[in-house]
Amino acid sequence: MRDIELYAQLLSLEDPWFVDDVRLSVTERRVEVLLAHHEGRRWPCPSCGAELALYDHADERRWRHLDTGGFATLVLARPPRVQCPEHGVLQVNLPWAEPKSRFTKAFERFAIDVMKETDVSGAANILKTSWDECWGIMERAVARGRARKEHRVPALVGVDEKAARKGHSYVTLVYDIAAGSVEYIADDRKQESLDPYFGSFTPEEREGIRAVAMDMWEPYVNSVRAHLADAEQKIVFDKFHILKHMGDAVDTVRKAEHKELRAQGLEILSGSKYLWLYGEENLPKRHRDRFCALKALNLKTARSWAIKESLRVLWDYHRLGWALRFYKQWFFWATHSRLQPVIDVAYMIKRHLYGVRNYFSVARITNAAAEGVNSKIQTIKKMAYGYRNREHFKTAIFFHCGGLQLYPV
Numbered sequence: 324m325r326d327i328e329l330y331a332q333l334l335s336l337e338d339p340w341f342v343d344d345v346r347l348s349v350t351e352r353r354v355e356v357l358l359a360h361h362e363g364r365r366w367p368c369p370s371c372g373a374e375l376a377l378y379d380h381a382d383e384r385r386w387r388h389l390d391t392g393g394f395a396t397l398v399l400a401r402p403p404r405v406q407c408p409e410h411g412v413l414q415v416n417l418p419w420a421e422p423k424s425r426f427t428k429a430f431e432r433f434a435i436d437v438m439k440e441t442d443v444s445g446a447a448n449i450l451k452t453s454w455d456e457c458w459g460i461m462e463r464a465v466a467r468g469r470a471r472k473e474h475r476v477p478a479l480v481g482v483d484e485k486a487a488r489k490g491h492s493y494v495t496l497v498y499d500i501a502a503g504s505v506e507y508i509a510d511d512r513k514q515e516s517l518d519p520y521f522g523s524f525t526p527e528e529r530e531g532i533r534a535v536a537m538d539m540w541e542p543y544v545n546s547v548r549a550h551l552a553d554a555e556q557k558i559v560f561d562k563f564h565i566l567k568h569m570g571d572a573v574d575t576v577r578k579a580e581h582k583e584l585r586a587q588g589l590e591i592l593s594g595s596k597y598l599w600l601y602g603e604e605n606l607p608k609r610h611r612d613r614f615c616a617l618k619a620l621n622l623k624t625a626r627s628w629a630i631k632e633s634l635r636v637l638w639d640y641h642r643l644g645w646a647l648r649f650y651k652q653w654f655f656w657a658t659h660s661r662l663q664p665v666i667d668v669a670y671m672i673k674r675h676l677y678g679v680r681n682y683f684s685v686a687r688i689t690n691a692a693a694e695g696v697n698s699k700i701q702t703i704k705k706m707a708y709g710y711r712n713r714e715h716f717k718t719a720i721f722f723h724c725g726g727l728q729l730y731p732v
């Protein structure tokens with residue numbers, strides 16, 4: 324009878340449940356664990372908790388449990404039903420599995436651990452389940468974690484947009500910068516994408532928000548203005564987004580110049596796109612000689628690059644006064660560069676200067692705190708089966724980056 328005790332322990336069974344029998348089929352490589360309960364007990368209604376007499380039993384159900392020595396292991400039982408005067412005839416909650424799940428809680432816990440380490444198809448292979456079953460465990464885990472999550476406004480909020488796939492299908496993400504977790508995801512990157520996040524808090528709760536890091540993107544700015552008093556003192560335009568705009572300007576200059584040079588039969592800028600986009604110290608060694616030669620050629624691209632690289636220094640300043648002094652010099656240089664894409668970005672920064680200043684006077688925050696999240700999201704995107712559609716993409720982000728308590732209790 325030792326196997327009966329063993330499984331009772333493994334399933335953490337408590338009175339009134341017990342293991343009635345364990346059947347082993349060597350040919351089918353399968354273990355079946357039959358559960359039963361003592362008679363004469365009262366059962367809580369799953370809706371209201373009222374203690375009720377047994378009404379009848381549902382048909383026998385089976386739950387996949389953790390394998391035993393490589394043998395597929397199934398738990399079998401007939402779930403008791405109660406008749407609640409208020410809620411009608413219902414199946415009672417079972418301690419080893421969540422309602423509607425075809426897996427034991429122990430199996431779901433293990434599946435969650437596996438899915439944390441690999442994509443859904445990989446996990447399905449390891450766990451010997453179908454893709455849909457594995458996905459169902461992930462969806463339930465996320466729903467459970469979100470239901471449990473404390474309703475709390477982060478002091479430092481990050482707002483970001485992500486392309487859900489190649490092309491222009493975006494999602495808006497909200498981070499808790501201090502916790503490094505994704506708090507909220509919505510379709511598109513409009514004001515209406517962000518409004519419901521702030522709307523989920525009362526005006527008093529929203530006063531707990533000290534700063535919001537984001538791109539110079541008017542729909543997001545408008546949403547913050549609509550929901551936060553003193554929005555101009557709370558918005559911090561994210562360093563990496565600003566530099567991304569500068570990088571795009573450099574690229575626009577390069578494209579135009581490459582075209583001009585090509586017309587003269589010069590191919591010197593061919594294949595140089597990424598050389599200009601690296602931060603100088605990150606340029607891979609194998610490109611350094613070519614890049615030095617290019618820089619020496621008095622190209623418009625090289626000038627725009629130098630202006631971009633110079634701007635990066637801004638965020639190294641500790642004091643607002645020094646930062647502004649530097650900015651004024653930089654702005655003069657950029658706006659006298661006769662490079663229109665660079666001039667455009669310089670004016671864009673000027674229009675948004677209040678939120679650039681706030682980095683020095685309110686909170687030195689960037690969305691880089693969410694860098695770990697970003698690299699995870701990149702991985703999620705690469706998982707071919709990880710998101711068959713945008714809803715799946717969101718579920719996977721919450722699963723991997725939501726900072727949620729995912730396990731069944």
Ligand SMILES: [Zn+2]
Pocket residue numbers: 368369370371372373407408409410
């Ligand atoms: Zn009830």
